[in-house]
Amino acid sequence: MTELLSFPTFLRMIAERSAAFRAAVDAAPGLDADVPSCPGWTLYDLANHLSEGDRFWAHIVRNTAPGDERPSKDGLAAPREREALIAWLADSTEQLLTALREAGPDRGCWAWWEPLASSHTVAAAARRRVPESLIHTYDAQLASGAPQELPTTEAVDAVDEFLATVCTVTVPWPGEPATMDYHAAGAGSWRQTVDAAGSRSTRLTAAEAAESKPTAAVYGTASEIALLMYMRIPADSLRIEGDADLIQRLQNWG
Known part of the structure; x- marks a missing residue:
């Protein structure tokens, strides 16, 4: 928490x-x-x-x-x-x-x-x-x-708030269960999990972030991650590992 x-x-x-x-x-x-x-x-x-x-x-x-x-x-x-x-x-x-x-x-x-x-x-x-x-x-x-660029403190909380307020829902995810990790350079990491129970998120420790094996992961600055979540910049402008299409599916679902 x-x-x-x-x-x-x-x-x-x-x-x-x-x-x-x-x-x-x-x-x-x-x-x-x-x-x-x-x-x-x-x-x-x-x-x-x-x-x-x-x-x-x-x-x-x-x-x-x-x-x-x-x-x-x-x-x-x-x-x-x-x-x-x-x-x-x-x-x-x-x-x-x-x-x-x-x-x-x-x-x-x-x-x-x-x-x-x-x-x-x-x-x-x-x-x-x-x-x-x-x-x-x-x-x-x-x-x-x-x-x-968005101020870092505001951008970090914007990411955390978006996951807590906009993305935490009990509406069933229509696809296979998946995990999406967001890594903001020098500012922290988050995991969003989607499945039949809906969507929820958690903040990852540095060790958890290093060892995690999500469906997909995106890397950028806190400003870039926040702008991505609000669909102000395209996903392909950031580094993505794993299933790159998951971001688009999450955005379409929302």
């Missing part, structure tokens, strides 16, 4: 990545710039999506409990003028951070994921918003022509 980062750390990461997102919006040639990693979206569409998500989760942590029905979004659209949009983004993030601080990490709230490795709490919601800001900042930087 991986020791989680602290709740204040998640809040700091949200604030920092959101500020980086606004900087990318400010640096872009225009709000109509295409986002290569989100086909069909402009930079405005991406900004509207991120701000909508911040406001949506602010509402969730203030007003919902585990087991509630999925709440409705407010339907408000972000302004289309750049300066006003940047101010709207900042206000959206502040609404989220204020709601998270006021609720505290242990309060229960609605969540869309199965409460197996990741709980239905405000702390888990805050953790989920970090990769949202992290990956979409990368998207915005692509649109502005200046993509940057």
Whole structure:
């Protein structure tokens, strides 16, 4: 079991990545710039999506409990003028951070994921918003022509959180049982196991990683592994051992 980062750390990461997102919006040639990693979206569409998500989760942590029905979004659209949009983004993030601080990490709230490795709490919601800001900042930087490597600490937790929240499910895997190992250089290793019981993951020790014989294994930096999981870079841009098609099957299954 991986020791989680602290709740204040998640809040700091949200604030920092959101500020980086606004900087990318400010640096872009225009709000109509295409986002290569989100086909069909402009930079405005991406900004509207991120701000909508911040406001949506602010509402969730203030007003919902585990087991509630999925709440409705407010339907408000972000302004289309750049300066006003940047101010709207900042206000959206502040609404989220204020709601998270006021609720505290242990309060229960609605969540869309199965409460197996990741709980239905405000702390888990805050953790989920970090990769949202992290990956979409990368998207915005692509649109502005200046993509940057993901910060290592955020990238490592994004990998761990993705496996715990998105990939830990009881939906039966439709193929033969398989194991997928992810090795982030200097940052750790994980194993995802899929079978009739669903999907689950564990953090591997250095000795376990060295001795493991998975169905497939992928090697890269923490940034590359996180971007691969969020389908921002192709699997064949990384070193893969074993059944290289397993990554595509996992992505199609998800």
